[in-house]
Amino acid sequence: MATITIDEKKFEVDPQLTVIQAAAQQGIEIPHFCYHPKLSVAGNCRMCLVEIEKMPKLAIACATQVADGMVVKTRSERVLKAQHAVMEFLLINHPLDCPICDEAGECKLQDYAYKYSIGASRFDEDKVHKPKRYPLGPNVILDVERCIMCSRCVRFADEIAHQPVLTFTQRGDHVVLTTFPETQFDSPYSMNVIELCPVGALTSTDFRFRARVWEMSSTESVCVGCARGCNINIWVRNNEILRLTPRQNEDVNSFWMCDEGRLGTFKFVNGPGRVSSPWIRKDDRKVTVGWDEAIAAAASGLKAFKKGEIAGLASAYATNEDNFAFLKFMRDVVGTKAIAFLEHTAGEDDDLLIRADKTPNAGGVRALGIGSNADSILRRINDGAIRALYALEDDIAANPDWKNALAKLEFLVVHSPVENATTELADVVLPASTYAEKHGTFVNFQKRVQRIRPAVATTEQDRALDGFAMSRWDKFASHNDRWGKGPRRDARPSWRIVQSLAGAMGTKWKFTTAENVFAELAENVPEFKGLRYLSIGTRGALLRTPQRVTEKA
Amino acid sequence: MSQNGKMIRKEDLSFWQRIYIPEILKGLRLTFMALFRRKITIQYPEKRFTPPDSFRGRPVLVEENGVERCVACGLCSRVCPALAIEVQANETALEKERYPEKFEINMVRCIFCGFCEEVCPEEAIIMSKEYELVFESQEEAVFGKDKLLVPIEKVRDRLEFLHKHR
Ligand code: SF4
Ligand code: SF4
Ligand code: SF4
Ligand code: SF4
Ligand code: FES
Numbered sequence: 058m059a060t061i062t063i064d065e066k067k068f069e070v071d072p073q074l075t076v077i078q079a080a081a082q083q084g085i086e087i088p089h090f091c092y093h094p095k096l097s098v099a100g101n102c103r104m105c106l107v108e109i110e111k112m113p114k115l116a117i118a119c120a121t122q123v124a125d126g127m128v129v130k131t132r133s134e135r136v137l138k139a140q141h142a143v144m145e146f147l148l149i150n151h152p153l154d155c156p157i158c159d160e161a162g163e164c165k166l167q168d169y170a171y172k173y174s175i176g177a178s179r180f181d182e183d184k185v186h187k188p189k190r191y192p193l194g195p196n197v198i199l200d201v202e203r204c205i206m207c208s209r210c211v212r213f214a215d216e217i218a219h220q221p222v223l224t225f226t227q228r229g230d231h232v233v234l235t236t237f238p239e240t241q242f243d244s245p246y247s248m249n250v251i252e253l254c255p256v257g258a259l260t261s262t263d264f265r266f267r268a269r270v271w272e273m274s275s276t277e278s279v280c281v282g283c284a285r286g287c288n289i290n291i292w293v294r295n296n297e298i299l300r301l302t303p304r305q306n307e308d309v310n311s312f313w314m315c316d317e318g319r320l321g322t323f324k325f326v327n328g329p330g331r332v333s334s335p336w337i338r339k340d341d342r343k344v345t346v347g348w349d350e351a352i353a354a355a356a357s358g359l360k361a362f363k364k365g366e367i368a369g370l371a372s373a374y375a376t377n378e379d380n381f382a383f384l385k386f387m388r389d390v391v392g393t394k395a396i397a398f399l400e401h402t403a404g405e406d407d408d409l410l411i412r413a414d415k416t417p418n419a420g421g422v423r424a425l426g427i428g429s430n431a432d433s434i435l436r437r438i439n440d441g442a443i444r445a446l447y448a449l450e451d452d453i454a455a456n457p458d459w460k461n462a463l464a465k466l467e468f469l470v471v472h473s474p475v476e477n478a479t480t481e482l483a484d485v486v487l488p489a490s491t492y493a494e495k496h497g498t499f500v501n502f503q504k505r506v507q508r509i510r511p512a513v514a515t516t517e518q519d520r521a522l523d524g525f526a527m528s529r530w531d532k533f534a535s536h537n538d539r540w541g542k543g544p545r546r547d548a549r550p551s552w553r554i555v556q557s558l559a560g561a562m563g564t565k566w567k568f569t570t571a572e573n574v575f576a577e578l579a580e581n582v583p584e585f586k587g588l589r590y591l592s593i594g595t596r597g598a599l600l601r602t603p604q605r606v607t608e609k610a
Numbered sequence: 611m612s613q614n615g616k617m618i619r620k621e622d623l624s625f626w627q628r629i630y631i632p633e634i635l636k637g638l639r640l641t642f643m644a645l646f647r648r649k650i651t652i653q654y655p656e657k658r659f660t661p662p663d664s665f666r667g668r669p670v671l672v673e674e675n676g677v678e679r680c681v682a683c684g685l686c687s688r689v690c691p692a693l694a695i696e697v698q699a700n701e702t703a704l705e706k707e708r709y710p711e712k713f714e715i716n717m718v719r720c721i722f723c724g725f726c727e728e729v730c731p732e733e734a735i736i737m738s739k740e741y742e743l744v745f746e747s748q749e750e751a752v753f754g755k756d757k758l759l760v761p762i763e764k765v766r767d768r769l770e771f772l773h774k775h776r
Pocket of ligand 2: 285
């Protein structure tokens, strides 16, 4: 341990740390652009200059290791002067783009201009002009004028994404960030540079100019793109998801997420393909009906079969709560043991985040004791032994074998957020809420239970009363404001639909929230013992292993 | 209430005020004198009022060379105390990079404060001299780009006024 003094306070710190790290641990902010905890130290922006006693010149805190007895000043007059100078220098050629810059509102340069600069420039020559729309790859567009040459993106491409295609060319104020000739930055992780960039130089092709950051609400959730379950924020305006961004969790995804997850997992929530209301099939036609009628149709349909003739397919896309309620229903109300779920894998695990398992919850379904061997159910449907099927949120018919089998069924009840090949074959379709519209938990491949929270309101939810994150627009919209009338879907979380169905078949359950369902789940399933929504929090919590040893990831 | 905010009670009145008639005559004298002053009443709607350049009528969007100046930054929308403005940006091939795909002002919400004009970095939204706003429904009061865009020639005096008083 080394004893150092920062701004006249003494601290005991690890001697391996740099000054900026030691200060951060003690809650002291040293401004920085190029330093990032997950990247190598470049030391090129000079924003982190501090005064260290017995050193003749100011030193950069990001590249200076602490030493016993070191005395550091982060707010002395010399330091302030240096910070003002660095800011003035960075702003010489920086365009006055804040009004049209997507970063505005979450920009380090903007914030530091308030905190660490005198706010005046002595430069009255013409600014250097550079390309404003240079695509680095399919998902990232560079505005060269806004770049402050911190090289974070270059180091990310080299060190984390392992696709070293970014570099600087030219010198002085003509420096330009670019890709090597005939290459493009199309790594599966390319979009992480957008948040990594301390300014608005790197923008998302998808989100570019769609909204100002202060217009959206952000909700802590989990990506459903694969079994990693990267922690994310869901950004919503007018009940529409506009972007997903990674949320730091060192145990799961650090600061990152993959482009596939970021772009591919939210459009269906907004999308036109949603099931707009419950419907049933009458004389080969889809008839839109109310919830009660649809539930009654499902109940009377299922009652027409013996319990041995009914099977259930749980879903690795649904939450633990949904699957638990489903399992309870199939076992206790229907009385069948033919329950399984389908796995969905594609490609291979890579060495950063992406997992071959493309579902967020396969670990949870297994922990509930549901197996993934659906083949016997498939065979018995084909044999005619199973005549009715109840399936949770999964497009089973996307698999041709299952498609053929489903066509042979006499009765098929499906929960689904979207119209798909499976709903095409169903007799009763019940619109299920998506992951962005409900509370619940998933279990990732590390056996970490993580919570999702509603960000998009359905018809029966109220943003204010149900504790949603609210943007300014949400708070003040009244009945006649078009910007408060974003489409809401008539969907319900699967556990509630299952509860209604159980009620219609004569078994009353008393769950009122997803948390109630989880509490009963945690009581009954040994791996979940002792877990509660509160203890899972925003970082997740590990399941107990069957040997009852708590492990650390 | 007196001017300094103190309550005037009956017992505070002077003798002459209490006998009432002299005060009435004072008032009538004022009315009589007004008969000989310059008339300021306008026979609206036969005659129309032309407001001075400082007047804050309904906000309009400035159109220059056939396109709106607005870059859809949303600052007016953010500053508007009445939440009257909704802007949806999109990308354009023009040099300004972004433009308002949708720009709506709810004239029922607008309180004609002129904050939007003050905050706009492009001088794209300004207060016009238009004060006649009549609607038959709430929906009609939401003005889109079709009603908001005004060619720059028609708003020159306001722009000049703004430049002079910056
Ligand atoms: S684009 Fe952004 S991250 Fe990359 S060097 Fe420029 S400022 Fe840094
Ligand atoms: S790695 Fe998986 S969980 Fe993470 S963002 Fe990508 S798809 Fe989502
Ligand atoms: S004048 Fe005031 S109230 Fe009206 S739109 Fe502009 S900022 Fe809003
Ligand atoms: S402040 Fe001006 S440029 Fe920005 S959105 Fe409003 S009118 Fe357009
Ligand atoms: S953060 Fe230290 S030089 Fe950039």
